[in-house]
Amino acid sequence: MESEPYNLLQLPKVTGPPAEEELPQGEKRKYLPPTSRQDPKFEELQKVLVEWINAKLLPEHIVVRSLEEDIFDGLILHHLFQMLTGVKLEVEEMALTAPSQRRKLEVVLEAIARSLQAEERQLKWSVETIFSKDLLATLHLLVALAKHFQPDLSLPTNVQVDVITMESTRSGLKSEKSVEQLTDCR
Template sequence: MEPEPLYNLLQLPKGVALPGEEVEEELPQGGKKKYLPPASRKDPKFLELQKVLTEWINATLLPEHIVVRSLEEDMFDGLVLHHLFQTLSGLKLEAEEIALTTASQRRKLEVVLGAVRQSLGAEEPQDVWSVDAIFNKDLLATLHLLVALARRFQPDLALPPDVRVEVITIESTKGGLRSEKSLEQLTTSSMDKDQAPGDVFDELFKLAPEKVGTVKEAIMSFVNQKLERLGLSVQDLDTQFADGVILLLLIGQLEGFFLHLKEFHLTPRSPAEMLHNVTLALTLLKDEGLLSHPVSPEDIVNKDAKSTLRVLYSLFCKHKLKVDKDGRPQAPTN
């Protein structure tokens, strides 16, 4: 055996077997498994990241009297993740509230991670936090997942920047076990760089809230003009787009899309079905290059006025935008 692989294996966490022992039984041929050596677990920035995330979770779930003491031991069964995601997203998940058996815990975790995956879309590398990894108490996978949730739902959370740890990957080959050291990145050099800059609606709501109503009227006039041929009308922009149905029909009308009824829920009966509709709508807009500012589907479902206006304004700009002499949008004419 080469000296370097031997050195790596000798740095495995306590309780991990060396070649010839249980590791070979755990790993089928071609299988891989990552381990955190003791030095990585003691890294100050790695410990600080866990501390910040733990305090964030406990503060978020304080009203529900849920306390997390160990991210490695308390997150695997989906209970905390279930409550955390529901609190952050405002969505009600159709999952067992109490899961006592291994099978029910795994089912619960699958439901929760499925909802998280749908919420994050393609914005995060989700292969690093699979159901298997989280359920097997993989600390690295758990941290990747929590960082992704924090960045989506609380981007102002002060996560320690540039957290990287050395990991050891053990692979079972025909010739035996092979190990390799690598660095795993958990947070970027500056988390602030990944935050989206403000847009015109941030400024509008902050500096000229009295003009929000005027903008809404102009956009609603545009929307109703386009929906008239479908026999539909909108009286409240904030609420009537929350389930995604009218939004999908509007996009189809303007962009010439035909959406089969199997692709979305025409009469959504749950927040999950509403989220599916809105996520599909935002995906269509992104594919057409219409969204210049990131929009969370949860915000639309939760009737966030600013997010809903962003989406409708993107369509307004493309399909019939006229402005007055001061640069304010006006309702389109026939």
């Protein structure tokens, strides 16, 4: 049996909207439809961010392959933040359990928010969204870091994606379509 070559920049499989029982009542979640995920500018933004992170973390021999799968637990964000700021965070290096990963992510995101001088209500990400591998929130976070710490990084301009927001209500699932801006128009 022949194995297929693995593309380091291979994007994870598409996750669709949840079944009704997967979304607790009163909760909202954002989803990217396949058309948004396949948009060339969206794919280019992911590629640029992966290459930027990998270049920054090359001295530590850390390689990011998937923004969703590799960022959620705080380990890579921790190393990236330390590399960008020189600030050593008081957090365990290897968090192996979900609660310790969540705690580590929380400490790292708090430090990032302080560094960006951003109030929590201004942020387009949270511990919950990053930890649940929300690609949209992860991209907002990484774009903010790149713009702040490496403003000369050539991010694709005017990257916007269609977003479906699903909300579980008493009467069932309610969906709303919107457009979300990821990078500035220049």
